Structure formats: structure tokens, C-alpha cells
Amino acid sequence: MWDQEPVTGFLQSTLLQNKLHDLVPGGAHTYARGADQYPEGMAPVLVRGEGARVWDADGNRFVEYGMGLRSVTLGHAYQPVLDAVRAVLDHGLSFTRPTELELRAAEDFLAPLPGADMVKFAKNGSDVTTAALRLARAHTGRDLVAICEQPFFSTDDWFVGALDMNAGIPETTKQQTLRFPYNDLGALGRLFDEHPGQIACVIMEAGTAMAEPAPGYLEGVRALCTDRGAVLVFDEMITGFRWSYPGAQELYGVRPDLSCWGKGIGNGFPVSALTGRRELMELGGLRTDRPRVFLLSSTHGAESVSLAALRAVIRAYAEGDPVAVMEERGRALADGVNEAARDLGVAPHVEVVGRPSCLIFTTKDPDGRPSQAFRTLFLQELLRRGVLCQSFVVSAAHTPEDIELTVEAARAALIVYGKALEDGVDRFLTGAPVAPALRSHAAPRRLG
Incomplete structure (x- = not known):
């Protein structure tokens, strides 16, 4: 030791x-x-x-x-990731046009993901989960979103409105978010029944640290979304590169329409990704006659350091x-x-x-x-x-x-x-107890 x-x-x-x-x-x-x-x-x-x-x-x-x-x-x-980052530093980090690195990173990231045809890179998880919701709403023409009662999906209003710590969120925004418990297919079915033709998407983690999917549950969610015309979104922020490579959808064998990735894909470097079916993703591109979706557009979404780190992480998973x-x-x-x-x-x-x-x-x-x-x-x-x-x-x-x-x-x-x-x-305590991070007030750990 x-x-x-x-x-x-x-x-x-x-x-x-x-x-x-x-x-x-x-x-x-x-x-x-x-x-x-x-x-x-x-x-x-x-x-x-x-x-x-x-x-x-x-x-x-x-x-x-x-x-x-x-x-x-x-x-x-982790040295192989740092070496990959150092190798691009002398060539500049952010440019007016795309780089070849963006293409290679996209190819590498999509290769192990059957059913995911396209990718957009960003910097954090909230970027891509919110982009997924926007895409689903545009695709379906619906406003409501159904989110699983799991810890965290976004810093944006559609999710924060459902927390205790929700000051500043319009009531109308809160009303557009519906919640359902994990591993209860009947509860999700009832949401669809109560809001017929109104739910744009279902967003969830396929599994969590504390809960594995019951037999047939994820398959049932997939079938419900297909039957009711809703987009199924898997949040792979935590499960991606930690449950399996590439993620929980590979482990459980259920394919969503859109997937949101981050955290482990960069080993600490700031990179996230939205992947999905071409039919959906092209709504933010130039190969559609439908009204365009403002999908993701950020100055630093494809800077070279994080994409080099991403590719090195993928190599580490391929080699070990x-x-x-x-x-x-x-x-x-x-x-x-x-x-x-x-x-x-x-x-x-x-x-x-x-x-x-x-x-x-x-x-x-x-x-x-x-x-x-x-x-x-x-x-x-x-x-x-x-x-x-x-x-x-x-x-x-x-x-x-x-x-x-x-x-x-x-x-x-x-x-x-x-x-x-x-x-x-x-x-035995030397001070006040810790408190929930997302509580409604600073008390009981308010500073003087």
C-alpha cells in the first residue's frame, strides 16, 4: 500500500x-x-x-x-489523453471553418453506435439535452415533454422548473414538463393517455446507480414512444463509457431516437454530444425542406483540444x-x-x-x-x-x-x-451537517 x-x-x-x-x-x-x-x-x-x-x-x-x-x-x-491534446496545441484551437479533426471525431464517436447517424458536439450536458428536446418538439409539432424522475438532466428551464430550487422559472414552462417514475410502464402509458397527441418526447436514463431496468421495461418504453409518435431520448451522461462502451443502450439492447453524451467521453475535458437518427438530426441541417431547427451553434463546440481528448479516450476504450x-x-x-x-x-x-x-x-x-x-x-x-x-x-x-x-x-x-x-x-460533528445541493433556500447552510 x-x-x-x-x-x-x-x-x-x-x-x-x-x-x-x-x-x-x-x-x-x-x-x-x-x-x-x-x-x-x-x-x-x-x-x-x-x-x-x-x-x-x-x-x-x-x-x-x-x-x-x-x-x-x-x-x-491520463497521459495518452494529455499527449493527444499537446499534439494539437501548436496548430491552433478554434477557427472560422470546420477542421478535419471534427470529421474524424464524428466518425470515431458514431462508429460503435448503431442507429445513430449524425452527431453535434458541444461543451456540456445541458446543451445537448435541451437541443434534443427542441429537435423533438420540432419533429412532432408538440410542446409537452415527459421526463423520468431521475436526479438531473439540465440547467435549463424545462428541467429546473421541476426542482425545489426553481426560482425564476415561468409557471407556463413548468406546466410543459411532465414527470413519471422509473420502472413503471403503466405510469408512462397513463401520461400519454392523459395528454393525447401532446407529448413530444420521453427523456430518461436507461439505468441508474440505484436502479436497473425491470425485464421488458425499456422495450416497453421504446414501443410506447413509437406507438404514440413521441421521440425517445436517452441521457447517457453518466451511463456512457461507464456502464459499457459506448453506453447503456449497448448494454441493454434498446435503441433511442436521440442520445445525449458527456462526462466520461472526454475524461474531464469539456465535450458533450448529441447523436441520433438522420431523419431527426437533419432538421438542424441543410438537407431538409422543413422549417430549420436551431439545434446547436456554439463558438467552442468543436475546438480542437476537447475533440483530440475525445478521440484519445475512444482509443483507450478500444485498446483496453x-x-x-x-x-x-x-x-x-x-x-x-x-x-x-x-x-x-x-x-x-x-x-x-x-x-x-x-x-x-x-x-x-x-x-x-x-x-x-x-x-x-x-x-x-x-x-x-x-x-x-x-x-x-x-x-x-x-x-x-x-x-x-x-x-x-x-x-x-x-x-x-x-x-x-x-x-x-x-x-461527534465539528460543524453543521451538509444539506441537499438543490434545495429551495440557502438554509441550513446559509453563510453569515
């Missing part, structure tokens, strides 16, 4: 975080990265990463999980099996932590669950209810022992030694957790 230096404190990180709060709303550019997602005074501000390890401003070294909000599958600073490595590491991690929880008598209060390549952990109070306070305690004790995590999402860069260290750290943290179950969690 590699030696783990003791965590020395978070003084510099806290100073930097306070300055960030002065200049950046929320102190971070992604709500999930906010300091309110970490124990008070223990929110590391990072300075570099390598593989599955990161260093903060105080010189602390951590084994990291979550890996850039699930965007890093090959590891931080990162998904198999992630699943092996994830199984070892889940087995180790769950065994420790059983040994120490804190199962099922703490449990590692989910797909091996996309694990989360649950934290419950003495009555078996999900608890933010106990979650904070678990995070606090792991941070003290050199593990930085909001989840246990692994990458192919996690080594067996990383997993062993994490299991040992978790075992020590669970000892404290067991004492808190008996004596009360407040006695």
Missing part, C-alpha cells in the same frame, strides 16, 4: 473557499461541488490530481471518489477495458466496506450500494432514516483519513492499494459512526 500522510488540516483551503464565496455565487461553479456538501471547515480546495489521487492547498493527499462528478473514468492527468477495471474495483470496495459495517454492527445504517462502476453509500440514523447529520459524520471521518468522497464512484485509475486504503479508512470511520448511533451524532 502506498503510504498515506496524515491530513494536517484545512487552513489554506478554508481561506481560499472564503474568497471564492466573495467572488463566485455559492463558492463553486457547480452546486454539487459546493462547500455546503462537505463538513464545515473541511472542504478541500484542490490544486492537482494524478490517477485517483488529489492534493489540496494545504498539501493533503486524498484518494478521490466521484472523479469530477463522474466525468473522469481513466484517471486524472476500463469498464471491467471499474467494475472490479467497485466490487472490491463495496464488499470491503459492507463487510466492515457488518463486523462493527453498523449495517444497514451504512451500506455501499449501486452499480460497481457507480457506487454510492447510504447513511441512516438509529431509526433507519436517511440522515444528513450521519452522512456528514461519515464524510468527516473519511476526510480525516485521506479519503475525499461524496460517493464511491471509481475510475479505472483506482488501484487495489487505493481500495485497501479506503476500506481501512472506512472501517475506522465506522467505529466513530457506531459510537454516534449510541451516544448521539451531534457529539
Whole structure:
């Protein structure tokens, strides 16, 4: 096992975080990265990463999980990707006309995707999910969209209006979004019955960390959309390059009309993609007599760095099996932590669950209810022992030694957790508990 230096404190990180709060709303550019997602005074501000390890401003070294909000599958600073990026830097990054690189990237990306004829590249997931909805509305002439009750699809109004954190979204926009539960085909069918001829598309993740599709469910969704004239959109932001290569549609054998990709396809570089059937995608092109769709048009959508990174990531998946490595590491991690929880008598209060390549952990109070306070305690004790995590999402860069260290750290943290179950969690916390990232008000972690 590699030696783990003791965590020395978070003084510099806290100073930097306070300055960030002065200049950046929320102190971070992604709500999930906010300091309110970490124990008070223990929110590391990072300075570099390598593989599955990161260093903060105080010189602390951590084994990291979550890996850039699930965007890093090959590891931080993965050399073949960096080499590909360096190779294009001297040739310029952004031009007035398309580059040959755009063509080669499109060819590479579409090659393993039967049923996807065309692609548009962009920078983030919200770009492409919103473009998919616009395309579906134009194709069908309908306004309503049906979205699965899954965590996150977009920062745009059509999705944010369905969240608790929805200030600023017009009521009329909220009314155009319908929601349905996962793995309940009857509920989706009822939505179509209640809104005949009005639903433009169904957007969903084919599977999640916590839920696999029931037998026949995805096939039933596909058939419903075909029968009712709606466009089926799969969000492959998380599942793409993590469930399978290229994604969940390959694993489950169900083809959508449109697919939205991001995160792992660039191993942390900012690139996303919308793929789909030619009949739909050409509505944003020049081979149609129908009214044109403003599909995607961005200055940086096809800059050279991210497309070079994309092609290098695809090569890594062609030459190896990162998904198999992630699943092996994830199984070892889940087995180790769950065994420790059983040994120490804190199962099922703490449990590692989910797909091996996309694990989360649950934290419950003495009555078996999900608890933010106990979650904070678990995070606090792991941070003290050199593990930085909001989840246990692994990458192919996690080594067996990383997993062993994490299991040992978790075992020590669970000892404290067991004492808190008996004596009360407040006695062991150093500050206020974490809070849901997308809550309606800044309280209970409002800053003074």
C-alpha cells in the first residue's frame, strides 16, 4: 500500500473557499461541488490530481471518489489523453471553418453506435439535452415533454422548473414538463393517455446507480414512444463509457431516437454530444425542406483540444477495458466496506450500494432514516483519513492499494459512526451537517 500522510488540516483551503464565496455565487461553479456538501471547515480546495489521487492547498493527499462528478473514468492527468491534446496545441484551437479533426471525431464517436447517424458536439450536458428536446418538439409539432424522475438532466428551464430550487422559472414552462417514475410502464402509458397527441418526447436514463431496468421495461418504453409518435431520448451522461462502451443502450439492447453524451467521453475535458437518427438530426441541417431547427451553434463546440481528448479516450476504450477495471474495483470496495459495517454492527445504517462502476453509500440514523447529520459524520471521518468522497464512484485509475486504503479508512470511520448511533451524532460533528445541493433556500447552510 502506498503510504498515506496524515491530513494536517484545512487552513489554506478554508481561506481560499472564503474568497471564492466573495467572488463566485455559492463558492463553486457547480452546486454539487459546493462547500455546503462537505463538513464545515473541511472542504478541500484542490490544486492537482494524478490517477485517483488529489492534493489540496494545504498539501493533503486524498484518494478521490466521484472523479469530477463522474466525468473522469481513466484517471486524472491520463497521459495518452494529455499527449493527444499537446499534439494539437501548436496548430491552433478554434477557427472560422470546420477542421478535419471534427470529421474524424464524428466518425470515431458514431462508429460503435448503431442507429445513430449524425452527431453535434458541444461543451456540456445541458446543451445537448435541451437541443434534443427542441429537435423533438420540432419533429412532432408538440410542446409537452415527459421526463423520468431521475436526479438531473439540465440547467435549463424545462428541467429546473421541476426542482425545489426553481426560482425564476415561468409557471407556463413548468406546466410543459411532465414527470413519471422509473420502472413503471403503466405510469408512462397513463401520461400519454392523459395528454393525447401532446407529448413530444420521453427523456430518461436507461439505468441508474440505484436502479436497473425491470425485464421488458425499456422495450416497453421504446414501443410506447413509437406507438404514440413521441421521440425517445436517452441521457447517457453518466451511463456512457461507464456502464459499457459506448453506453447503456449497448448494454441493454434498446435503441433511442436521440442520445445525449458527456462526462466520461472526454475524461474531464469539456465535450458533450448529441447523436441520433438522420431523419431527426437533419432538421438542424441543410438537407431538409422543413422549417430549420436551431439545434446547436456554439463558438467552442468543436475546438480542437476537447475533440483530440475525445478521440484519445475512444482509443483507450478500444485498446483496453476500463469498464471491467471499474467494475472490479467497485466490487472490491463495496464488499470491503459492507463487510466492515457488518463486523462493527453498523449495517444497514451504512451500506455501499449501486452499480460497481457507480457506487454510492447510504447513511441512516438509529431509526433507519436517511440522515444528513450521519452522512456528514461519515464524510468527516473519511476526510480525516485521506479519503475525499461524496460517493464511491471509481475510475479505472483506482488501484487495489487505493481500495485497501479506503476500506481501512472506512472501517475506522465506522467505529466513530457506531459510537454516534449510541451516544448521539451531534457529539461527534465539528460543524453543521451538509444539506441537499438543490434545495429551495440557502438554509441550513446559509453563510453569515
